Amino acid sequence: MKKVMIGNHAVSWGVQRARVEVISAYPITPQTQIVEELSDMCADGRLPARYIKVESEHSAMAACIGASAAGVRTFTATSAQGLALMHELLHWAAGGRLPIVMADVNRAMAPGWNIWTDQNDSLSQRDTGWIQLYCETNQEVFDTTIQAFRLAETINLPVMVILDAFFLSHTSEPVDLTDQEIVDEFLPRREAQYKLDPADPHAFGALVRPDAYMEMRWQQQEAMRETLTLMHEIEDEWAKLTGRRYGAIEKYRTEDAELLLVTSGTITSTARHVVDERRKRGEAVGLVKVKMFRPFPTGALREALAGADRVAVLDRNISPGHGGIFAEEIRSALYDVPLEDRPRLFGYVLGLGGRDVTPAVIDSIVERTWSADQPERQDLWVGVEL
């Protein structure tokens, strides 16, 4: 069934199709419509879940942790300050190996107050142990939400499904809502291996001494590594059922490309258009979209980028005192590429706090990248006027 809907509602419908059992959430713009729609679904019986209307995002994640530990499928959604408030508990969810799924609508961090999109909220949670998946379209948001539960519950890691504020969250697109029977086949009811059960009592999260703590972190790291293969298999299965797949990364017109743009989120769609225009003029320009940021698809990115002459990474985020975060991760990934195949990397910082990234902006970046012999600095800021 195809319906026209905003990105936020594509999340809600993904949650409904996944037959989530406990939701706990707190309102924050621009996420709120996700949980408003879920409230309606819970109230009118479309989703027979328990919805805990907590007093903060911190408690939202704590309640999800409790419910997930009790063995049920659990969801929350947030943005920006709300995600930052959850920070401590993001570690708790991941370290506790709880398969919680959360939607984060990418919003810039205050101050100053800004409700528009950038990625600094989710990227600030990079090292909490959550799988991070960045989406480009509302269809991808719906599909990824469902896949996220399958992924999380198979590997016992929490998953963050990420979408741009307004450009996706509040923008309507047609979404093919996969039939319930198909989703049920793909995503059966959660059967937790370990849970809080009075018939089989165990303690979870107790003090761990130095002689065992590292082994637990190692297992978490191994699970992250396995996630790369597992996501591929899950996508294969989803593709068989629906015909749709996205990949940890996607290569778009990269054949023989001398200049590769690297993007995530909705900037990708705009960049596809610019690539098409440049290709029409015979330029060897291509695009690599990064969907999965954690675990980082290092090998796939190396393979996709090695051999190009120039790589322009478009970062809607900034690690103050360093550079664009995707650019720095990719720079690190390319270190092991032999020098003769290693592209020159141009790291552009743009679109912060929801500033528009138009085709003209991306086109100017292509021009700037062609014309420079080397980047004049590590972080190339686009459109800053002082």
Place this chain on the structure above:
Amino acid sequence: MSQTIIKDLMPKDELLTSGHLACPGCAAPIAMNLVLKALGPQTVVTLPACCWSIIAGPWPQSSLRVPLFHTAFETGGATASGIKAGLVARGDTETTVIAWAGDGGTFDIGLQALSGAAERNEDIIYFCYDNEAYMNTGVQRSSATPWGAWTTTTPTAEPESRPKKDIVSILAAHGIPYIATASVAYPVDLVEKVEKARTIRGTRFIHILAPCPPGWKTQNDETIDLARQAVQTRIFPLFEIENGRDWRLTVDHAGDPVGPYIRKQARFKHLTDEHLELIQKDVDDRWERLQRRVEHGT
């Protein structure tokens, strides 16, 4: 009443094992033991950071024979809400879910999550075992520390200058179905209250005073005496509140002078007789207010 008779009155379930890691003379495991006896094995415990995070034992051991979920300091009310929702989602409406928190996790850092759970009337029992300071981190003051007390952050040159926060009144203002204070020196009263709480639906709050020998600077064998004296001096009266309105005393309170109780505790050794008079006056005032609430409700 002889000790043998009290023991016979206690439920037989032994859900706390030996080998737990409490300090000698600690009231916290006594309180947990009595509570679990009253609740029985169909119970799930969540523990925010507190002395009990250690007492319960390190991985892979546990001193409890019921499921236990360690959680972050400020999340007792919220984590318990989630556990209950998860169990109910799979059709288990009978298991009792409890949060077991210290005074720091209740009066201070966990107050927001506790208030949220109480306001939503979550079907949980929240226990606060109150040793009147951050004892697990080495005796720092909390908002449960009584006026005049020494702690490592309220040194004798500048001891605690604020009265203990009235947590029970805060919870009563939420109008939750059941609140009680309880004491390890009155095990029959404690067990009766927990058994009663178990049969009620909605948020229940039980506040247990837990004397702490290293933090109060008392002898290990004085814990029960101190707990009893706290009740008999009316410093920690034993009562219950139904629906935030109906207050009822549950034992006789002799109204003993506070002096001997205070003087037993070296955390108060810098206090003068004039200071004791101030404490006595405060206790008398609070008792009078409590009497009014018992007579007229709130």
